[in-house]
Amino acid sequence: MSAPTVNKVFFQVHFAVLGKIVLSLPLFGFAFCVIWSLINNFESSTATHCRVPNYLPSISSAIGGYTPQRYVWRICIALHCSPRLLIAIAYYNFHTQVHVGLKNNRYQSLSALASLLHILENLALVGLSFISSSENHGVHEKLFITFMVCSLLYMVLSCILFKWGRTANGVNMSSKERTSLNYKVGLFLFNITSFLVAVYLFFRHNAYCEPGIYTWFALCEYLTVLSNIAFHSTAIWDFRQLCVYFGSNGLEIARATKST
Numbered sequence: 001m002s003a004p005t006v007n008k009v010f011f012q013v014h015f016a017v018l019g020k021i022v023l024s025l026p027l028f029g030f031a032f033c034v035i036w037s038l039i040n041n042f043e044s045s046t047a048t049h050c051r052v053p054n055y056l057p058s059i060s061s062a063i064g065g066y067t068p069q070r071y072v073w074r075i076c077i078a079l080h081c082s083p084r085l086l087i088a089i090a091y092y093n094f095h096t097q098v099h100v101g102l103k104n105n106r107y108q109s110l111s112a113l114a115s116l117l118h119i120l121e122n123l124a125l126v127g128l129s130f131i132s133s134s135e136n137h138g139v140h141e142k143l144f145i146t147f148m149v150c151s152l153l154y155m156v157l158s159c160i161l162f163k164w165g166r167t168a169n170g171v172n173m174s175s176k177e178r179t180s181l182n183y184k185v186g187l188f189l190f191n192i193t194s195f196l197v198a199v200y201l202f203f204r205h206n207a208y209c210e211p212g213i214y215t216w217f218a219l220c221e222y223l224t225v226l227s228n229i230a231f232h233s234t235a236i237w238d239f240r241q242l243c244v245y246f247g248s249n250g251l252e253i254a255r256a257t258k259s260t
Contacts, residue, residue: 015090015239022083023233029076030225033062033069041066050209056218059225060140064132077129081122086244087235088118094238095161100168107164114157121150148195155188155231180237187231194223 037045037057045057045065057065063073095111124147133140162181166173173181198220205213 013244015242015244016236018083018244019087019233019236019239022080022087023229023236025076025080027226027229029063029073030059030222030229032072034059034222036069036072037062037066046214048205048214050205050214052209052211052214054212054214054218056215056222058214058218059221060133060144063129064140065134070132074129077126081126084122084232085119087232087239088115088122090239090242091115091118091158091235095165098165098168100164107161110157111161114154114161117150117154117157121147121154124150151228152188152192152195155184155191159184159188176237180234183234184231187227187234191224191227191231194220194227198224 034057041057045061046054048054062069064070092111092115095114096108098107100107124143128140128143128147131139131143159181162177162184163173166177166181198217201213201217201220204210205217
């Protein structure tokens with residue numbers, strides 16, 4: 001009779017720690033690109049075809065128009081890509097571990113759709129990061145639109161699924177779950193509002209070439225990016241009790257054991 005196989009753990013990290021590392025990468029890249037552009041490429045990065053005073057670079061200009069900014073941004077996005085895919089799969093399992101009753105098939109399908117949107121959002125972000133607007137404006141624009149559509153749809157679906165799954169079968173949400181949901185809803189509303197204001201300001205700038213309007217557009221872009229990062233940071237709360245293990249049995253996600 002053969003001895004039972006023991007999984008030798010070579011590496012482990014709490015999901016909360018992994019989440020903080022993953023989310024800090026685009027946050028650092030974004031901050032570096034904007035600040036470096038303001039210090040070293042101010043006039044060219046803030047210039048537009050209108051030739052009116054402007055004081056902030058657009059995100060496309062900051063992350064893709066100059067070096068070393070484009071390299072720092074691309075490295076940060078490339079490093080954070082694979083863990084984001086892992087989190088997308090983890091959320092599918094997180095949602096589908098609950099049975100919601102008669103509408104469970106619909107709930108399962110929406111969970112799969114949400115994870116697919118999460119993956120497409122991530123892939124579109126990688127694409128628009130490595131294909132800048134100065135290199136291929138048409139492709140960059142399409143990837144940005146794909147990113148925003150997938151991002152917004154994912155956010156609203158996440159809010160619906162989180163509440164649906166956490167309150168199924170008459171179960172009440174815990175205080176931490178309620179806090180996570182409140183942040184998700186608030187950040188989604190903030191994200192879509194800042195995005196719509198940015199779209200309005202962009203078209204207004206192109207139509208009237210008013211001084212300062214493009215600066216407000218860029219600021220709304222920043223708020224859209226930051227609220228997107230903040231929304232995804234709620235995964236740290238949702239998976240705070242989990243650990244990621246890499247051992248002889250491969251990569252695993254399991255509930256963390258309390259140290260004695």
